Amino acid sequence: MPTGDICRLISGDGYRWATFQQDISLLERTMFGLKGPSGFSRFSTAEEVTQGIDGSGLTAIVTGASSGLGTETARVLALRGVHVVMAVRNTSAGREVKEAILKQTPSAKLDTMELDLSSLASVNNFASAFKSSGLPLNLLINNAGILGTPYMLSTDNIELQFATNHVGHFHLTNLLLETMKKTALESRKEGRIVNVSSRRHQLSYSEGIRFDNINTQSGYNALSAYGQSKLANVLHSNELSRRLKEDEDEDEAPITANSVHPGAIPTNIFRHHTFFRGLTNVFGKLVLKTVQQGAATTCYVALHPQVEGMSGKYFGDCNLEEASKEANDEELGKKLWDFTTHLINENSTN
Secondary structure (H helix, E strand, O other): OOHHHHHHHHHOOOOOHHHHHHHHHHHHHHHHOOOOOOOOOOOOOHHHHOOOOOOOOOEEEEEOOOOHHHHHHHHHHHHOOOEEEEEEOOHHHHHHHHHHHHHHOOOOEEEEEEOOOOOHHHHHHHHHHHHHHOOOOOEEEEOOOOOOOOOOEOOOOOEHHHHHHHHHHHHHHHHHHHHHHHHHHHHOOOEEEEEEOOHHHHHOEOOEOOHHHOOOOOOOOHHHHHHHHHHHHHHHHHHHHHHHHHHOOOOOOOEEEEEEEOOOOOOHHHHHOHHHHHHHHHHHHHOOOOHHHHOHHHHHHHHOHHHOOOOOOEEEOOEEEOOOOOOOOHHHHHHHHHHHHHHHHHHOOO
């Protein structure tokens, strides 16, 4: 169980008994490495959960692919034959990762394209460039994220964690959805959208999403703001799934949308929080996953045939889990969708 969750549990700050029971079950599975119904556990790696799966003929976009989970996700998808477009803020770092993957897997199909998710203009430019490339799109892995930053606004004057972790991915998904639908129709293969969330989505602000104060510095808490953005990821997946099902044509291959919790991994996402960096040194392997294990759930949901037809679900350790009550609130999901759309329309400059 993440330390932030334990602290919140001890303080009694809104932690429900049902959530506590779920945490105990997850803690047992974590400690003993018990396999879930999928046949995989917290110790399973991305290579293990995709073993034997042929991804050739598929094209994926992986955001934040220049480091951590994004790099491992891109590497393993490419290893399985997927053509991976690495959407990265730092193109130099992205090219270095591409070269490293190609040394391991010379047959890998990889491209790097610039994308700064905190900038709506950058998202617009990326989507336009991708569509101009003529590439199909089977898999959209919304992986990039930041955690626990001091209060800052994006270039579009949106609170930075909400802008990067949710708004940018929401906008990117909407801009590329028609390309995914076209690909699914022509290939007769299911398209999959995977939003990388976190169990921290259970620990947002008390009001869940601060619709009236989304950009306000007063009351800002770095970890609650992160939880808010991760709650938004799950709500987005669920509402997108609902809308896709409404629009689904019987003659077309479906597009699914799911969210995942990768687990606590000592990646550079902790760069803004010395407390968590310290924990990684103290507890290490006892509570944290390796990057290879952390990318497993994303790769599982992106490629595994067990997930076919599943949409609007939340996964952890390559198994179905129950998201928070707020994350499953359909009305809240609709409200967030409308709110985010308005935010984009109000702030978009390109």
